Amino acid sequence: MITLHNVSKVYYPKVVALKDVSFTIKPGEFVSVVGQSGTGKTTVVKLLIAEERASAGRIEIGGWDITRIRHGEVPILRRQIGVVFQDLKLLPTMTAQENIAFALQVVGAPPQRIREVVPQVLKIVGLEDKADRYPIQLSGGEAQRVVIARALVHRPKIFIADEPTGNLDALNTREIMDILTKINSFGTTVVLVTHNRDVVNQLRRRVITLDHGEVISDQENGKYLL
């Protein structure tokens, strides 16, 4: 369960990114957070992975108040949340499977577990046959699928995708959305942050709409309002 209680975020000196935002996301839900550019969508993501601290209010993830998270606890939180950003952050000198394995290596996973998990996540995103390709040899959609695979290696309970289809054509967008739906079907909570109207409307899932840092709508089976 993810809960935001009256959360505000003000960037120095007086830029208000979020104002008094409250909502709850139940385990296993698929929620889209939508809004135009600069409405605070990415700020929500940064608060959820403790990259930023809320200026006011409280954020709880699985009953854990992460607004008071200690510096040393941040990695523990991040291992429970899979994150995908629009800027891919794939390492160009590593192949697809090396990029995925790297995410396991840096948290101390033993080689045997890496050998087991990497093919599994590659299969989920449908890239088993392109495991040895470098990012430059992959299409935009394929590269995004590698990023998704990498975010899945810790078997996260929560999966956050911030504009995952931002740079993709309609076909690749469809594929990415299918993968996110598949991940959700495993019981993983998915938070999709986007301003893609078509994607949100086709999903027919819960939609939280932000405008100027405030929640203006929260609808089950919602649509893109703005």
Place this chain on the structure above:
Amino acid sequence: MFLSLVRVTKLAFQQFHRNLWLSVVTISLLILPLLVINLVIGLGVVAQVTRDAVQDKIDVSVYFKPAVANEEVESLRVAVLALPEVKSVDYIPREGSLARFRERHKNDPVILESLDELGENPFGATLAVKAKNPEDYPRILAFLENEQYKDKIEEKNFEDHRLIISRINNLVRSISIFGLTVAGVFGLIAVLIVINTVRVAIYTHRGEIGVMRMVGAGNWFIRGPFLIESVVFSVVAVAAAAAIVYPALNFAQPYLNNLFNGANISLISYYNRYFVMIFGGQLLGVFVLTALASFFGVRRYLKV
């Protein structure tokens, strides 16, 4: 734990290799203060040998009147040797004094002829007294002024080298202060360079660091490669300094032998004997310096 250490070490070497030229510059700047420190150590050893050689030459020669019996000289020898300040007393009998005089003036026939004309040994016995410390000679001289011995002594000859020793000490002190100041300045520059190296390494590894942060790598896993890189810098710098110092000592040895003409001075033996202390100490010092610089650089530039 061991697995993470291996992976962190691998990343550290990757960083080292990826910024190879910057690593070379950093190591070069770490070598400079080490070379200055080794120069100061070498000069210290040379000064110590010089000081010992000069100190060894100091003694009080006590010349007895020819009429004084050997037993009386022997009793004074025993009395002087009993003084806590005295290191050794060499007894030279009358015949020995004569032989020494002849040897010293063997190229001066006039003096030798005059000696022969005398027909008898004009020299008394001699005691050569060495003190444990140069500061002790005044007390030994005061003892010899005792009424009991005064009449038996013809002459006392004391050549004071304390001024020379004091000058050597002052020279060594000045060189050490200057050398350590220069080493300190180089050290400070090296610290700034290490901080900059960390900054550049963070920039060139921003991709990996971003991924590590995103997937929940521990803070020490992210920071570790930079600290291990500082260990690599330290080890390579000290090894390189040793590789420069030894040939330099080899080169300097013949000149030192000429300069000290027979004095037993081998810098290489000294370095071999104290290798662990000298280079171990330098390794520890450089490591502390680079680790602190790295730690500061990581704290300043790496957001985890």
